[in-house]
Amino acid sequence: MGKAGKGDEQNLEVIYIEAGDRGSLLFFYLFCFCNQSDIIKIEMLDINYLRENLKEVEKALAKKHTKFDLEKLLKLDDKRRDLRQRIEDLRALQNKLAKEGKSASRRTEKAVEIKNKIKKLEPDLASAETTYFDQAIKMHNIPDKSVPSKEQGNRIEKTWGKPPKFNFDIKSHEQLGKELDIIDIERGVKVSGTRFAYLKNEAVLLEFALVNYLIDKLSKKSFIPLMPPILVKEEAMFGTGFFPADRSEIYEVNPGEDSMYLIGTAEVPLAAYHTNEILDEKELPKKYWGFSTCLRREAGSYGQDTKGIIRVHQFDKIEMFVFSKPDESWKIFDELVKINEEIFQELELPFRLVNISGGELGAPNAKKIDTEVWIPSQAQYRELTSCSNDTDFQARRLNIKYKPQPSNLNPQTLYVHTLNDTALAVGRTIVAILENYQQKDGSVLIPKVLQKYTGFKKISKQGQKA
RNA sequence: GGAGAGGUCGCAUAGUGGCCUAGUGCGCUUGCUUGGAAAGCAAGUAUGUCCGCAAGGGCAUCGCGGGUUCAAAUCCCGCCCUCUCCGCCA
Numbered sequence: 001m002g003k004a005g006k007g008d009e010q011n012l013e014v015i016y017i018e019a020g021d022r023g024s025l026l027f028f029y030l031f032c033f034c035n036q037s038d039i040i041k042i043e044m045l046d047i048n049y050l051r052e053n054l055k056e057v058e059k060a061l062a063k064k065h066t067k068f069d070l071e072k073l074l075k076l077d078d079k080r081r082d083l084r085q086r087i088e089d090l091r092a093l094q095n096k097l098a099k100e101g102k103s104a105s106r107r108t109e110k111a112v113e114i115k116n117k118i119k120k121l122e123p124d125l126a127s128a129e130t131t132y133f134d135q136a137i138k139m140h141n142i143p144d145k146s147v148p149s150k151e152q153g154n155r156i157e158k159t160w161g162k163p164p165k166f167n168f169d170i171k172s173h174e175q176l177g178k179e180l181d182i183i184d185i186e187r188g189v190k191v192s193g194t195r196f197a198y199l200k201n202e203a204v205l206l207e208f209a210l211v212n213y214l215i216d217k218l219s220k221k222s223f224i225p226l227m228p229p230i231l232v233k234e235e236a237m238f239g240t241g242f243f244p245a246d247r248s249e250i251y252e253v254n255p256g257e258d259s260m261y262l263i264g265t266a267e268v269p270l271a272a273y274h275t276n277e278i279l280d281e282k283e284l285p286k287k288y289w290g291f292s293t294c295l296r297r298e299a300g301s302y303g304q305d306t307k308g309i310i311r312v313h314q315f316d317k318i319e320m321f322v323f324s325k326p327d328e329s330w331k332i333f334d335e336l337v338k339i340n341e342e343i344f345q346e347l348e349l350p351f352r353l354v355n356i357s358g359g360e361l362g363a364p365n366a367k368k369i370d371t372e373v374w375i376p377s378q379a380q381y382r383e384l385t386s387c388s389n390d391t392d393f394q395a396r397r398l399n400i401k402y403k404p405q406p407s408n409l410n411p412q413t414l415y416v417h418t419l420n421d422t423a424l425a426v427g428r429t430i431v432a433i434l435e436n437y438q439q440k441d442g443s444v445l446i447p448k449v450l451q452k453y454t455g456f457k458k459i460s461k462q463g464q465k466a
Numbered sequence: 467g468g469a470g471a472g473g474u475c476g477c478a479u480a481g482u483g484g485c486c487u488a489g490u491g492c493g494c495u496u497g498c499u500u501g502g503a504a505a506g507c508a509a510g511u512a513u514g515u516c517c518g519c520a521a522g523g524g525c526a527u528c529g530c531g532g533g534u535u536c537a538a539a540u541c542c543c544g545c546c547c548u549c550u551c552c553g554c555c556a
Contacts, residue, residue, distance in 0.1 A: 043514085085516070088525040095525090098484075098537040111536040278513085401513095413513075 044136045044396055047077050060142045063149040063358030073135050080128040087125060090118050137244070141393040143358050144330075144367040150359030160341065161350030163374045168440040172377035173431040174308035177203065179442055180459055183309060194306075195298060195313045199430075202459040206433070206446070207316065207426050209453035211291065214318050214343070214424045218289045221339070223320065226290040228269030231260045236272035239398035241364035241390070248299045266292035267420040270321035271394050278413055279402040285324035285332055289423055292317060308431065310375075310382065315427040322419040323400065326392070329417035333367065333389045336421040340371045340385050343424065346449045349432050350374040352381050364393040373428075376435045384429060385422035394418045 050057055051074060061068050097111045148155045177183025182203035188196040199207060215225070231253060237243040242250060242264070251262040263269060270290045279286065294317050305311035320339070324332050337353065344351045356368040365388045372381035395401070395415040403413050437445045443460035451457050 081516080084525085088516075091526085092524055094536080108536065115536070 044133075045139050046392075047074075047136075050074070051077075057142055060145075061140065063143050063147060064140055064361065065150055065359045066138075066140065068139060069135075073132070073139070076128070076132040076135055080125065080132050083121060083125040083128050087118060087121050090114055090121070094118065140361075140363040141366045141391060143361060143365075144389070146355065147361065147367050148355060148357040150357055152357060154357050154360065155355040157353040157355050157369065158341075159350075159352040160345065161348070161374075163350050163379075164376065164436055166376070166438075166440075170376050170435070171438060171442070172308060173310075173434040176434045176438060176442070176444060177309075180444065180461060182206075182459065185309070192313075195311065197309050197312060202454075202456065203430060205454055205456075206430055206450070206459075209446075209450050210424060210426055210429055211316075211318065212453045213450055217339075217343070218318075218320070218423065221287075223287045223289045226266075226270060226273070226288050228263075228266050228273070228290045228292055230263050230266075230269070230292050230295070232263055232268055232272065234259060234261065235275070236268050237261050239275060240268045240271045240394050241362070241397065242268065245363050249297050251295050251297055262295040263292065264296040265294050265420075266290040266317060266319040267321060270319060271418055271420070272398060274323060274400045275398045277400055279323060279400065279416060281325070281402050281404055284402060284416065285322050285328060288321045290319050290321065292319070309427050310431055312427065315425065317422060317426060318424040320419075320421045320423045323395075323416045324419065325402065326414065326417050329389050329391060329419060332419055333369075333387065336387045336419060337369050337371075339423065340369075340387060340421065344371060344373060344384075347429070347433070347447045348449075349436055349447075351384070354381075354383075362388070364388070364390040366391045366393070373432045374436065375432060376438075382428070382432075384425050384432065387421035388419065390418045390420070392417060 050070065054070060054074075058070055061070075094111070094114050097108070097114070171179070174183065174185060177185070180202070182199065182201045184198040184200050188198050218225075234243065237247075237250065246264075249264055253260045253262060269292070270288055273288070274286075293314060295314050298311060298313060301311060309315075320336060322329075322332050322336070341351075341353070351371050351373045354370045354372055356365075356370055361368055368386060368388045370383045370387075371385040373384045374380075375382045392415040395418055400416050400418070401413040402416050433447060434444050437447065439445060441460070443458050446454050446457050446459070
């Protein structure tokens, strides 16, 4: 139910329609109110940490493209804290009186007075919570020290391999796809509209070969395989940070009826897998990989990548997702990037690692390393995979914790850290293979590591397998 | 799509306005006992937040949110979720 919808036009519209259907404006207000108070309980950020490290946090957030008024946030916190304390004191008194009064079994003037005082203060607290929440929800994760600022821009951390040299006029993947009869964009558009395509013949086999190659690879690294649902509830979208920020990217199914959302990445159901759980420390880090079809509206990207299948509404992806202890997450981050490197080294595709600057970092990310692979027809490196450490940002919203083992006297639960990393964006990898492995005669060789999975070594014009 | 049932501590259950500061059983932890184990016995067994050096204490949470009341797990309203049966179906 419109949980993350506060201040979101699209969502308000949905609510309004529903309210109209039932012909009640009152319903509309009730609906909105329930909306917020439900999630308002989530502590989206560590306000005490922020309070104690204000300067540091300010400095880190300055790397970002958005400005944050931390002073205001702290003031709003002070206000709700104060009101909460006053109400709690009154309640303590009320509870005491109720206990004393049970024998008397009758109302006293003092009890009524306290009751009324509380009733008067409660709306104030509710609005203070709401104001605080509205401010807090806009906060981004705090970028790591190693993240370049917006001004510095993305930083290339490493380059591997060299772009291939061709002694003939190269073709783009859409050209190759059409001539080899393995990618059918025209009919994709006919059936589903722009940014849809059919894979056909060897491209289909190549897709499954890539997937199988990766399953083998990840199985050796003790990841737990998951086939997640691709339709999720709003809580999952909110918890992973896609709502409210990237709402326009998400397909909604039967608005107002089912209000389900199609995932743009398996990250969403993988992250939400442990929602509201306290994990056993001994099991951490918990590493998963999930295969899913991903659906994205690509709203506002009209001019970009209009040709080919680099940017489409639907594609398949294998995503790695890790729940870790806070002090291990950066080590795991490096391990994940290492896997990205290994994969492209084995596929023998030239790539570079890019440390994404604060200017482009998503709200949940503390750091992000993209792996960009050389795309010959564009004569540039393009993003194929993306590894992020979201630290406790998602864990807070999804309420995923663990209890530290050395059960000292007062073992408090802590939020886990979450990391997500594309293991394989199947469509874009096919693009990279087609273009980098193309031959003068218009055929395409298959990377050695994949040949045992495809069963053929070459895709050629007649559709003959070599 | 039609008809019903239900959501209480990790699990299972009790609880229909104040003896609930949520009982009991199981599980788990620790201790006693033992050559060791089992059994037995004893104690403990949630989360959040606030105050406090700590010990400890306040408040909230019985699916969620409102309402009634001096007092709500319990009564009223709305919502969410789960399950069962019938129908349809890969």
